[in-house]
Amino acid sequence: MSKKALITGITGQDGAYLAQFLLDKGYEVYGTYRRLSTPNFWRLQYLGVFEEVNLIPADLLDASSMLEAIKISQPDEVYHLAAQSFVGASFEQPVGAGEITGLGVTRILEAVREINPNIKFYQASSSELYGNGSLEPQSEATPFCPASPYAAAKLYGYWTTKIYREGYGIFACNGILFNHESPLRGLEFVTRKITNAVAKIALGLEKELKLGNLEAKRDWGYAPEYVESMWLILQQEEPDDYVIATNETHTVQEFIEKAFAVADLEWKNYVSVNEKFFRPLDVHYLQGDFSKANKMLCWEPKVKFDTLVEIMVKEDLQRWQKWLKGERFPWDAPNYPSENKILSRMWRLER
Numbered sequence: 499m500s501k502k503a504l505i506t507g508i509t510g511q512d513g514a515y516l517a518q519f520l521l522d523k524g525y526e527v528y529g530t531y532r533r534l535s536t537p538n539f540w541r542l543q544y545l546g547v548f549e550e551v552n553l554i555p556a557d558l559l560d561a562s563s564m565l566e567a568i569k570i571s572q573p574d575e576v577y578h579l580a581a582q583s584f585v586g587a588s589f590e591q592p593v594g595a596g597e598i599t600g601l602g603v604t605r606i607l608e609a610v611r612e613i614n615p616n617i618k619f620y621q622a623s624s625s626e627l628y629g630n631g632s633l634e635p636q637s638e639a640t641p642f643c644p645a646s647p648y649a650a651a652k653l654y655g656y657w658t659t660k661i662y663r664e665g666y667g668i669f670a671c672n673g674i675l676f677n678h679e680s681p682l683r684g685l686e687f688v689t690r691k692i693t694n695a696v697a698k699i700a701l702g703l704e705k706e707l708k709l710g711n712l713e714a715k716r717d718w719g720y721a722p723e724y725v726e727s728m729w730l731i732l733q734q735e736e737p738d739d740y741v742i743a744t745n746e747t748h749t750v751q752e753f754i755e756k757a758f759a760v761a762d763l764e765w766k767n768y769v770s771v772n773e774k775f776f777r778p779l780d781v782h783y784l785q786g787d788f789s790k791a792n793k794m795l796c797w798e799p800k801v802k803f804d805t806l807v808e809i810m811v812k813e814d815l816q817r818w819q820k821w822l823k824g825e826r827f828p829w830d831a832p833n834y835p836s837e838n839k840i841l842s843r844m845w846r847l848e849r
């Protein structure tokens with residue numbers, strides 16, 4: 499009989515790739531989605547897996563819906579990916595960050611504990627946990643020092659996962675994921691904001707790109723490879739926590755330089771720094787030491803920085819070219835509002 503997996507947040511970047519990965523492994527895949535006024539299944543459609551997955555309406559704010567999701571799917575494995583995942587937005591909606599990204603973990607773990615404590619549980623923890631506490635590559639042993647409401651909520655989720663493992667004997671694990679990107683990345687994140695703008699500028703659809711802190715360093719990997727690590731973590735003999743990263747770090751400016759170069763453009767002619775994209779606090783340096791995952795899971799990243807940027811720019815270029823020819827396909831960018839239209843309380847902060 500095939501195994502059953504429940505993915506919370508199946509409509510997100512990782513949820514869609516994980517659904518595809520698990521379907522390829524022969525799993526019966528269930529996923530939670532939020533009831534929205536406009537459906538949001540474009541990533542599942544883009545990957546051609548929308549018809550293959552079973553959807554369950556549920557919201558992390560509603561514990562009874564989490565309980566139902568577990569009852570309906572009766573999973574062997576739960577991959578808890580749902581969260582308010584944009585760090586910037588967590589400064590605008592800090593209470594929501596705590597409720598959704600933090601307490602949401604307890605709601606689903608309680609459902610697991612109550613219905614079937616033999617279910618294996620994966621928590622999408624984050625390199626944001628490290629904040630600005632370390633100038634060395636971060637490993638599982640590096641102390642946490644969160645620097646945003648998002649990171650504080652993820653820290654709560656991280657510890658809750660460990661507490662349910664040690665207190666109730668649940669096979670509950672944290673993947674401490676460093677930034678991972680793809681053509682399915684949300685448009686508010688810096689990588690996709692850049693690659694989408696490069697494509698539009700190259701095709702004459704836009705003239706400029708306004709960004710915030712160009713000096714922040716991130717360890718950027720390729721999302722399809724990171725979802726494989728989630729599955730590997732749940733296939734081990736013992737539950738444990740793992741850093742998943744590339745062990746390379748690059749500034750936002752390096753990403754910009756590479757992305758414009760892929761389209762044969764000089765970035766300095768188009769990019770400006772705008773205060774409104776700075777956060778009240780930012781994380782300056784992330785670089786993940788994934789040696790434990792390499793040793794225990796035999797996992798390693800194959801797509802590195804240059805290839806990742808190329809994949810993303812080329813895909814966004816192709817999409818806008820198709821769009822200009824009148825082709826329509828599942829895709830987010832044409833419906834995304836210009837950031838000039840969005841009023842944020844962060845943009846009113848005195849510096």
Ligand code: NAP
Binds near residue numbers: 507559
């Ligand atoms: P994403 O694209 O933003 O997807 C987030 C998912 O969570 C979406 O399906 C979203 O549903 C769902 N969600 C949001 N609020 C919810 C709520 N109240 N109830 C139920 N579902 C809700 O994020 P991602 O990049 O795939 O990341 C997956 C997970 O990994 C997240 O927990 C994120 O924090 C964590 N993580 C990501 C990275 C990274 O670099 N990508 C690194 C470290 C950790 P809608 O589609 O309806 O909005």
Ligand code: G4F
Binds near residue numbers: 585688708710711
């Ligand atoms: O792309 P970002 O918004 O990602 P961030 O904050 O690193 O968070 C992502 O990775 C985390 C793992 O470390 C995840 F847990 C989290 O869910 C999310 O997936 O910003 C990256 C950097 C930041 O330093 C930001 O200040 O880019 C800087 N940046 C500069 N200009 C900008 C912009 N970020 C955004 N989103 N937009 C800008 O215009």
